[in-house]
Amino acid sequence: MTIARALTVAGSDSGGGAGIQADLKTFQELDVFGMTALTAVTAQNTLGVHGIYPLTVEAVQKQMDAIGEDIGTDAVKTGMLFNSDIIRGVAEKLVQYKWEKVVVDPVMIAKGGSVLLLEEAVRALREVLMPLALVITPNVPEAELIAGRTIRGLDDRKEAARVLADLGAKNVVMKGGHDESNPNEVIDLLYDGRDFYEFSSPRQETRHTHGTGCTFAAAMTAELAKGRTVVQAVEVAKQFIQAAIEDTIQLGQGHGPTNHWAYQRRQAVVRQGAGR
Numbered sequence: 139m140t141i142a143r144a145l146t147v148a149g150s151d152s153g154g155g156a157g158i159q160a161d162l163k164t165f166q167e168l169d170v171f172g173m174t175a176l177t178a179v180t181a182q183n184t185l186g187v188h189g190i191y192p193l194t195v196e197a198v199q200k201q202m203d204a205i206g207e208d209i210g211t212d213a214v215k216t217g218m219l220f221n222s223d224i225i226r227g228v229a230e231k232l233v234q235y236k237w238e239k240v241v242v243d244p245v246m247i248a249k250g251g252s253v254l255l256l257e258e259a260v261r262a263l264r265e266v267l268m269p270l271a272l273v274i275t276p277n278v279p280e281a282e283l284i285a286g287r288t289i290r291g292l293d294d295r296k297e298a299a300r301v302l303a304d305l306g307a308k309n310v311v312m313k314g315g316h317d318e319s320n321p322n323e324v325i326d327l328l329y330d331g332r333d334f335y336e337f338s339s340p341r342q343e344t345r346h347t348h349g350t351g352c353t354f355a356a357a358m359t360a361e362l363a364k365g366r367t368v369v370q371a372v373e374v375a376k377q378f379i380q381a382a383i384e385d386t387i388q389l390g391q392g393h394g395p396t397n398h399w400a401y402q403r404r405q406a407v408v409r410q411g412a413g414r
């Protein structure tokens with residue numbers, strides 16, 4: 139039996155809703171063998187981030203070597219990278235192992251406002267990592283910071299996506315959760331350097347959205363690892379996160395995690411209905 143493999147290079151969320159925990163759960167649900175290179179440990183729950191402990195560049199690179207020299211991977215996702223040294227170290231390994239299906243989730247700020255990427259690192263993200271990205275998946279505030287422009291609505295998002303593509307990312311998926319210009323729907327926008335594609339879903343009224351960005355990018359990475367196109371990967375990721383937000387699980391006192399089982403459970407119901 140051959141199985142698709144995916145590596146996440148990201149921070150740990152002790153609360154289990156975001157970071158490598160969300161990535162691994164998503165890979166598993168999408169039938170992909172998940173592996174990790176940890177960049178930082180965070181003490182985190184639904185109320186916020188209570189401590190950040192970055193690893194050394196050597197520790198991050200050694201973990202990537204351990205995968206590169208043995209198991210290998212079909213796709214890589216990067217999440218919380220925290221500082222410019224880690225970004226440069228990760229970029230070096232992506233090049234060394236010729237890993238090309240790279241999804242860069244430019245994690246910057248957690249929902250509660252904690253800084254997950256130091257200001258000094260934004261330049262390295264732009265100059266060193268973005269040119270290696272098959273896909274970059276910023277939310278609106280992240281896109282504003284990287285592109286250096288204000289975004290108000292879909293037309294601004296398209297202009298900013300063009301700027302991000304000019305920085306070297308082959309595909310830009312600008313997620314729409316923070317774009318409140320449309321109160322009823324959430325549109326995730328894909329720009330492939332030529333055309334724009336819009337992926338819409340109803341906007342859910344919920345505070346349980348911790349880790350939505352990580353989960354969405356991990357689902358894309360899993361689908362790319364299986365050989366799907368970028369458009370197909372966004373379609374599945376959108377369905378995966380929509381199910382995970384809608385079928386809410388009530389955990390914690392603050393911004394709770396999403397439901398990583400929901401997508402597969404819905405698929406099973408569809409299969410049963412079709413008698414398969």
Ligand SMILES: Nc1ncnc2c1ncn2[C@@H]1O[C@H](COP(=O)(O)OP(=O)(O)O)[C@@H](O)[C@H]1O
Pocket residue numbers: 276277278313314315316324325326339340341342343344347349350351352354376379380383
């Ligand atoms: N309230 C919501 N209702 C439905 N989908 C949402 C909602 N908030 C976020 N999403 C979806 O979750 C994913 C992450 O979106 P976003 O909130 O923009 O990013 P981040 O979690 O990185 O801040 C996107 O696919 C987006 O469509």
Ligand SMILES: Cc1ncc(COP(=O)(O)OP(=O)(O)O)c(N)n1
Pocket residue numbers: 148149150151156157158180182217218245247248249250254347348349350351352353393
């Ligand atoms: C360890 C870690 N990595 C990433 C995030 C940010 O996750 P995201 O999916 O953007 O969700 P929110 O934090 O915005 O809810 C994180 N919190 N921790």
